[in-house]
Amino acid sequence: MSFLNSLVLDNGLSALAAANRLHICSAEPADYAGTLTVSLGTKNTPTIGAIGARTGGGRKVTVSAITDGAVSANGNASHWALVDTVNSRLLASRVLTATLAVNNGDTFTLPAFDIGIPGPA
């Protein structure tokens, strides 16, 4: 499952520009409060690229690679979540490729990845 806030669906990918923190989570969050509950680590101010064409049609933004995310709790990280801490919004979330055990004090890295909205079929 994946989650994309209605704000993004209503206003388009430009709404993701408000994302200022990426969490790794032990479960898929449903909202901002839930994200904080399942968060195992964070990367502040992840770089969200400009909106561009998506391969296969549609539009996308790219979240730049993260090399120094800080793990702050012990658990099994299975999801990522992009949030807007100013407005307390969960903007997007999805599963990670694999679930990994993490411990407080570790550093996490993620490759660059896309969030896209395909065009009509």
Added chain:
Amino acid sequence: MATVALSTGSLDAGAPDLATPALQLIHHLSTGNLDAGAPDLAAPKMVLLYEPWPFRPDVGASDTLESLTEMLQSYTKEQRIAQRKAPRQNPRYTTRLDAAQFSRAKDFNRRRAGTQICVPIWWEGVRLAGNVSAADTEISIDTTAGDWRVGGRLIVWQDETTYALSLITEVADDHISLLAPIGADFTAPTVAPVRVARPVEGFSISRARKLSADVTARFQVEDNIRLEGDAGYPQYLSLDVLTEPTARVSDISENIVQAGIYNDNGFGLVALERQRNYVDHGQSIAFLEEGAAAVWRRRVWVHARNGKQKAFWLPSFNPDLKLTAPIGAADTVVTVKRVGLLAGYLGRTIMIELKSGTRYFRQITDAARVGAEDQLTVSSALGADVAASQILWFCFMSKVRFDSDAVTFNFVASGRGPLVATLAVPVTEVPQ
């Protein structure tokens, strides 16, 4: 009576009058919804840089490579099956810590005992003469004597509080590229590859000293791989020939026993039921390696042994045979001083090593007594004239394998001086 004929006329209705209605078509058109596709969110692959054990061992360090070999032994032969694709690496570090370091270490121990952590492989590390800057994404080091891997991790370490981990994206002989800038400035740091491991036995602490504590841990590495490479030994019959005499860094012993069941009823003769038709000849070999390149070469060679599986030739490095007449280039008969019974020569392999470094490996195919000497027929001519005065070693070789799946490298000086490693391995002769 008159007959009256009656007839009835036809009763015809009029022509049917069917209306001609007008046909009117009504077009009902509908539009499908225009839906964009489902949002497409990626599922990236997370890689962790586990919290490292940052204390560099300065008291003692060792590294045990553990293979797993299943032995199937019969009366005449044995079959050896390697059960692991790569040996498990088990570095063991002892670090002497002052009070502040000890406090930090205990905090680490309590949080991380049993969890995955990053363990620097110090003896593969390189101490830089220069500095590393925060913006650097490339570090110039010699990578030829260490297990540097693309996708692996490294540590840039100045001291136990000043270090950084990074992922490796490219490895060349003279430099390493990082996934991102290292993020901090370092003065003459050590750059070492890092393995993911668990302190499976926890941490043991000795506080025998007043002002310091020794913390020891064994780390079981999880990202093990088989090291590829060639240690550069000459080969005979497709097996390496070990060309260095054993180093005297441990007890050098040999034993020759007959495997069997000794039936002793306590009051009569002790009967032997032989389990094999050959004797078990156990030996111990040892190495003293100086410098990173030599240690790396030995590690590659130990990996290639695959525990007990892969055999090699071990010269006795004892002057077993004494040449009594020069050997001609085309000779296949070699005259030597008598050693024992003729049967003892047959099938044995020999090494003739000249003082010049040239080595010949041959098999004895026949033997005959001539006066007080023995004439040995070897499998082929040497191709060069050899006189007794040229010979450094003229000895038998045994086809042996490791008699242990665990091989431990002991690092005598793993700190800031030249790298020195010793290892001692039991070996046993295998039937040819």
